[in-house]
Amino acid sequence: MGGDGLFEKVMPVIPDRSKPPSRTSTAIDLVRETGDVTDLPACDSRFHYVPPWRVAALETLAEKVLPPVADLAARYSAAGRMEDLITADETATLMDACAFVRLRGARDGCTLAFGGLPPELTEYGRRERMTVRAALECVGWFDANQRHLTTVDIAPGRPAGAQPVDGALYGAELARRYDPARQVTERFNDVLRAFAKEFLGTRRVLELGAGTGRVGRNIAPFAGSYAGIEASHAMISAGRRYGLDVRHGDMMAMPFETGSFDAVVEHESIDFCTEPLLAATETERVLSLGGQFYRVELETAPAAGISRLQEEITARLAKLSGGVFPYWTKGQRRRVHQWLTGRGFAHRRIRLARWNETRSLRNWLQGLVNASYPSFSGVDEQTAESVCLELASAASMGDLDTTWDGEVGVVVHQYEAVDRCCSSHRPGRRLV
Numbered sequence: 432m433g434g435d436g437l438f439e440k441v442m443p444v445i446p447d448r449s450k451p452p453s454r455t456s457t458a459i460d461l462v463r464e465t466g467d468v469t470d471l472p473a474c475d476s477r478f479h480y481v482p483p484w485r486v487a488a489l490e491t492l493a494e495k496v497l498p499p500v501a502d503l504a505a506r507y508s509a510a511g512r513m514e515d516l517i518t519a520d521e522t523a524t525l526m527d528a529c530a531f532v533r534l535r536g537a538r539d540g541c542t543l544a545f546g547g548l549p550p551e552l553t554e555y556g557r558r559e560r561m562t563v564r565a566a567l568e569c570v571g572w573f574d575a576n577q578r579h580l581t582t583v584d585i586a587p588g589r590p591a592g593a594q595p596v597d598g599a600l601y602g603a604e605l606a607r608r609y610d611p612a613r614q615v616t617e618r619f620n621d622v623l624r625a626f627a628k629e630f631l632g633t634r635r636v637l638e639l640g641a642g643t644g645r646v647g648r649n650i651a652p653f654a655g656s657y658a659g660i661e662a663s664h665a666m667i668s669a670g671r672r673y674g675l676d677v678r679h680g681d682m683m684a685m686p687f688e689t690g691s692f693d694a695v696v697e698h699e700s701i702d703f704c705t706e707p708l709l710a711a712t713e714t715e716r717v718l719s720l721g722g723q724f725y726r727v728e729l730e731t732a733p734a735a736g737i738s739r740l741q742e743e744i745t746a747r748l749a750k751l752s753g754g755v756f757p758y759w760t761k762g763q764r765r766r767v768h769q770w771l772t773g774r775g776f777a778h779r780r781i782r783l784a785r786w787n788e789t790r791s792l793r794n795w796l797q798g799l800v801n802a803s804y805p806s807f808s809g810v811d812e813q814t815a816e817s818v819c820l821e822l823a824s825a826a827s828m829g830d831l832d833t834t835w836d837g838e839v840g841v842v843v844h845q846y847e848a849v850d851r852c853c854s855s856h857r858p859g860r861r862l863v
């Protein structure tokens with residue numbers, strides 16, 4: 432690291448591989464330690480606000496990273512002889528700056544780059560001092576890449592009324608809409624309770640993105656202990672009546688000791704955070720060896736036509752909300768799955784239950800009818816409902832009280848943090 436306090440606001444970006452990870456390693460450190468995972472599918476998310484880490488990254492870039500690189504470029508492009516050596520401090524500053532833009536601004540801007548320096552610069556990163564020629568090459572690389580951070584449009588305009596507050600998308604208005612919009616049947620609650628009895632009994636359980644406690648209230652009574660983490664104060668207050676121990680915090684940087692849970696559970700939450708892979712790394716860290724990460728998924732298969740209607744409504748609402756499509760996509764699930772299995776977690780898909788349900792169209796369209804997905808926070812309830820009505824009637828599906836049959840299922844993806852059986856099986860060092 433350069434000794435000039437270049438990265439005061441953020442963590443060092445070039446890992447020192449000679450030292451074991453410390454207990455204070457952040458999630459980003461741990462992601463980085465897994466190496467270059469370039470075969471991970473790109474994040475197909477679109478955010479409708481600037482994620483907090485990006486704001487911080489832009490500030491740091493403008494205030495701390497860019498100026499010394501610009502100085503260096505000005506100094507050497509004018510006067511330096513190409514084979515002269517720049518100083519060790521300048522070399523470190525330049526390398527840090529390159530790793531910074533790579534870590535913070537790769538590809539579409541919401542996919543983090545992994546592994547610090549890009550392959551084409553790693554050779555330079557090994558040298559204490561580099562030549563002016565190499566330095567100018569790095570400056571060119573830096574300049575091209577810092578544009579990912581400054582110009583790639585991942586924030587196509589925040590819809591009116593949406594606030595990137597609270598470290599979460601769920602402000603007071605969405606929290607208010609949330610429970611009425613996401614009604615679950617007693618059957619679903621029963622399935623969760625049965626799951627908790629069978630898989631969580633006596634264990635120290637953590638739930639990610641506990642929201643208003645829909646899942647927590649069913650599983651907590653059967654766990655050895657229960658803690659939740661949730662980024663939105665509004666969601667925590669909305670669920671306060673259940674008396675759950677839900678801590679305000681970020682699942683991408685959890686305030687929990689390494690190895691302090693035997694099971695981590697999530698339902699529709701990891702896909703909603705800014706970078707699910709950071710939450711996955713943190714999950715790995717807080718899980719004890721042999722612990723399990725359970726991703727609970729609700730699978731609905733409504734009558735023919737409803738899925739298409741859902742897609743049409745989603746597209747229309749997204750357009751009204753600023754042209755942004757929901758980011759809680761299957762792409763995220765695949766990324767998390769690949770990351771976890773790549774880390775050596777043993778995966779098992781467990782089908783907990785499947786049953787038939789007759790529901791009103793309003794119920795099949797829940798989350799859309801009153802726009803309770805954060806991606807639609809620029810749309811008011813009345814507009815959302817009238818869009819649903821208009822498109823349902825155009826598709827000859829009746830009004831919102833018309834009932835339709837469909838199938839509902841609950842599936843759990845179990846990822847077990849198996850012991851390391853060989854060096855390649857579990858590449859990361861487990862912190863104890």
Ligand SMILES: C[S@@+](CC[C@H](N)C(=O)[O-])C[C@H]1O[C@@H](n2cnc3c(N)ncnc32)[C@H](O)[C@@H]1O
Pocket residue numbers: 598599600601639640641642643644645646660661662663666680681682683697698699700701703704705
């Ligand atoms: C769709 S809701 C699901 C809530 C709950 N799991 C349920 O099934 O009702 C997603 C939740 O994840 C929370 N969330 C999003 N990003 C988060 C983060 N980085 N850390 C903690 N919680 C987060 C949101 O605030 C929201 O409450």
